[in-house]
Amino acid sequence: MVKIHRSYTVDEAARALGVAKGTIRRWLTSAKLSAVEGLRPALILGSEIACFLDKRQKPKQVCALQECYCLTCRAPREPAGGMADIILHANGGGNLRALCAVCSGIMHKRVSGTAIPALQAILDVAIQQALPRIGK
Ligand SMILES: [Zn+2]
Structure with a gap:
């Protein structure tokens, strides 16, 4: 579970989400996920991760006319x-x-x-x- 009031390093984010560090880095480079600007190593806000997960897990389910x-x-x-x-x-x-x-x-x-x-x-x-x- 990601805490929105703390920030995560790539390593911590990977552990919190149960994905590989490379996956987090890929999300960062593809700008799907954004890190705090100007910080090295990258630090990701928990709220940013939570928002990212929310968007991923709930694809909009729009009914077509006949559905x-x-x-x-x-x-x-x-x-x-x-x-x-x-x-x-x-x-x-x-x-x-x-x-x-x-x-x-x-x-x-x-x-x-x-x-x-x-x-x-x-x-x-x-x-x-x-x-x-x-x-x-
Ligand atoms: Zn049904």
Whole structure:
């Protein structure tokens, strides 16, 4: 675990991260990681290392239009069989519901009204009207 309030030499950083010293040096020379300027030997701030690790470990997971974020897989997934239901809301948007192509779990996603024609072009979409509220 890297402590953000201390600084690390290349050797210490390598040990803290469980990588080779050469790996740390490579990250430094490729400017992926920056050391404190003007110091020799290089000293790396813990906060810098923590930030670097954070960026590496969490690649942005952006769902493509037809993909939904599957809570079971913890990743964006394509709908199984290219099929999805969209339950339309009165405001023109809708709720897309599909099965995960990988784990068959149910995935949900809000879609805007403008995205629906594009989705229909990619997926086999069954449009359903939201049930009118009872007592209205
Ligand atoms: Zn899944």
